Amino acid sequence: MIFNIVRTALIALKRDRAALALSFILPIAFFSIFATIFGGAHDSTPKIKVIVVDQDQSRASKELVKGLERESSLILYTRPPAENKNAKPQPDYTAATAEAAVKAGDAPVALIIPQGFGQHPVAFGPDAGGSEIQLLNDQSDMIAPQMVAGLLQKAAMTAMPAAMAEQGMKYTDKYIGGLTEAQRKQMGVNLKELQQLEDERDADRKSEAGGSDSGSGFDGGGIIAVKSRAVVGENKRSPMVSFYAAAIGVMFLLFTASGSAGSLLDEQDSGALDRVLSSRVTMTKLLAGKLTYNTMLAFVQLIVMFLWGWAVFKLDLFSHIPGFVVMGICTAFAVAAFGMLLASLCQTRAQLGALSTLLILIMSSIGGSMFPRYLMPESIQKAGLFTINAWAIDGFTKVFWRDLPVSALWPQVSVLVVVGVALFLIARRAARRWEAT
C-alpha cells in the first residue's frame, strides 16, 4: 500500500512540471550562484576600484602607485574612465574630484598621496615627519578600505626599494651613525618615542574598538602613515538599514507583483477574463489597469517598509522624500511590469509560482538583495546589472546613503522606466493568446 502511495505521488510529481522545476532546478541554480560568488569558481576575489591622486609625483610616489597597480585585486583609476574608446581623455582626479567620485559611488576608496610624500615615504606615524596618505572611503563598503590599507603597506614594502633604502640610510645615520655616546643617548630618546608611538597606536585601536565607529582615524598599522576618512555615511546612525530596506523591499515587491499579476490567470480559469474581454474592455486597457494597480500596490508596500525602517531603525525617510518617491514609483513600475510579463507568459498559477520563485530568487541573489554586490566577483556584479534589483538598490542607495539629489538618479530612473515599458510591451504581446482567436 505504501508503494502505491509512493507511485501515485511520483506520477503526480512527474506531471507537475512546476513542482519538478522547484524541486531540482532551483536548488541547482542557487548552489551555482553561491558557489560562484563565494566558492571561487571563476575570479574568486572581487576587484576593488581605487582612485589614486598623486599630488607628489615623486619617484617614491610613482613607485608606490606602480606597486598598487600590480595588485591583482585592485583596479586603479587616476582619472575617470572614458565613456567610449573615441572619447577625449578626462583630466586626472584631484583631491576634490576624487572625494566627489567616492561620494557618488564611483569607487569605494580613494587614496590621496600628498605633496612631500617622497621626502619621507616611510614614517613611523604622523609625528615622524612623513606625510600621511589620505584614504577616503565609503562607509557602506566596510571591506574595501581595510583591504586597500593593507595592500598599500604591502606595496610600500615591495614597490619602493630605493625609497626604503634611502630612508633606512637616513634612519641609520640618524639612529646608529657613529655610535657615539651622544648618538646612543639620541637613539635611546628616539626609541622611547617609538615606544610611546606604539602605546599611542594601542590606545587608538582600543578607543576605535570600544567607541562608536566614526569612520575616520589614523591607520598606523604599517610603515606608511595613512589617515582614513569616511566621506560618505559618516553621519549615518544605521549604515545598512537603508540598504536592506531597499534590497529586501525590492525582492518582496517582485514576489507580490508576480502574485498579484497572477489574478489574470485566476480570471482566465474562472471565465471572468473572457467575460471582461467580451465587454467594452480591451486587452490593452485591461493590462494597463492591472499594471497601474500593481504599481500602486508595490509603491504602497515600499512606503510601509520604509516607514517601518523610520519608526524602528531610525531610517532618515523624511529628509529624502523626493528621492524616495521618484525611486519608489520607478521601482514599483518596473516590478509590476515584470509581474505582468510572467503572468502573461504562464499558462497556470502553478507555472507562475515556479517560474517567479526561480527568477526572483536568482535576480535577488545576483542583484544584491541578499548581500551587497561589492562582495561579488566582477562577472556576477556585471550580471547583476541585468536585474531590476541592482538598479533599484543603487537608486535607493544614492538617495539614502549618498544624499544625492533627484537629478543624480537619472541612470537608475531611465533604466527602470525603460525596462518597465519593455516588459509591459512584451507582456502585451504575450497576452494576445487571451484575445479573440
Place this chain on the structure above:
Amino acid sequence: MGGFIDVEVPPPVRIGLSGFEEKGECKRMTAIGSIAGGTAESGAITAAPLVIDSLVKRFGKLTALGGVSLELHTGECLGLLGPNGAGKSTLIRSIVGRVIPSEGRVAVFGASASSAAARRDLGWVPQELALYPRLTVKENLAAFGRYQGLSGRKLAESVAWCLDWAALKDRAGDLAKGLSGGMKRRLNMAAGIIHRPRIVLMDEPTVGVDPQSRNRIFEMIEALRAEGTSIIYTTHYMEEAQRLCDRVAIIDHGRIIASGTSDELIANAFAKCSQVLARFNGSASAISAWTERHGGKLVDSTAEFTIENSTEIVGLLEDAAKAGLVLEDVSLRRPNLESVFLHLTGRELRD
C-alpha cells in the same frame, strides 16, 4: 468585418423545417446535414437582432463551425442544442467576439459583432461562474456594469434592477464565493445582463442547480422575454428547451442539422410515428437478428422501433415469439425533443 447593411442579400430561404429528407416510412427517416441555404430572410436582415451568415471557424485542421447560418428574431428564445464538441460554444463565442470567424459574418442589429454598438446590445452568460469571488454580489454587478460603460445613477439603477431580477437583494452584501450554487448561477446571469442588452446569449445557465433554483432561473428568463429581449439558450436539458424556447436549432459537427419549433422538429423527424421499446429474454444473437429484421436498433439491450400504426406492435411481438424470444417489457412512446436529438445526432459518446 462590416455589418449586414450593405450586403447583397441572397434569396430568402426558410430556416429550419428542412433538415430531414422524408421518405414516407418512419423507420428510414434520416437527417441530411446542415439546413439548406442558410441566409436569412431579406426583409428582416437589417431589423433582425442577430443574423449569422455562413459562419465558418477552423482551428488548424479542425473545422469547429462548418458554415452556420441562423437568425434570431425580436423577442424570440432560440434553443441551441448539440452534443459536446458540436460547436455550440464556438458559435456563442463567435457571436460575442471572443472567436474570430474564418469565414462568414455575424451582425447584431445590422452592425458588425465586433463593433461597440454590438457589444452594447449583446449580453453573455457564460457556462462558467465568471465572477470575482472576493467581491460582494453588488460589487460584482457594479464591476461588470462599469466594464460595460455604465456609471453613476444609471449603474446604480441597473444594479438594483439586477439584484431584484435575480432575487439576490437580500444577499447584495455577501461575498460571491460564499453564495450557494444556485445563487452563484443567478448572479452569473445578472452580471451578463447588467447593461440591459437587447440580445442575451445563455450558455447552459442551469448546470448544477437544484429544481428550485432552476425554476427561479426559468422565471428570470421569462421576465426577460416579457421585456422583448431576444435570447439564445444552449442546454443539454431537452425539457428546458421545450419549455422555454420558441424555436430550437440542433447543431452537430459544426453544422446546423435541424431547426424549428419542437413540434415541427418532432413531426419532421418522426411524422406521426411512435417509438416501440421492447426487452426480451433470449439469446443475444436471436434478439439482434430479430431487431435487425424489423429495421430497429438495439440500445442497452432494448430494441427500439419506429412505427406509424400501433397495430404494427402485434406483428412485431408475434415474430419475436416465433424466434423464441420471451418478452419482458414493452412500451409505446410518443417521440419528444430528446428522441429527435438522439435520432439526429446518434447515441455514440462524443467525449
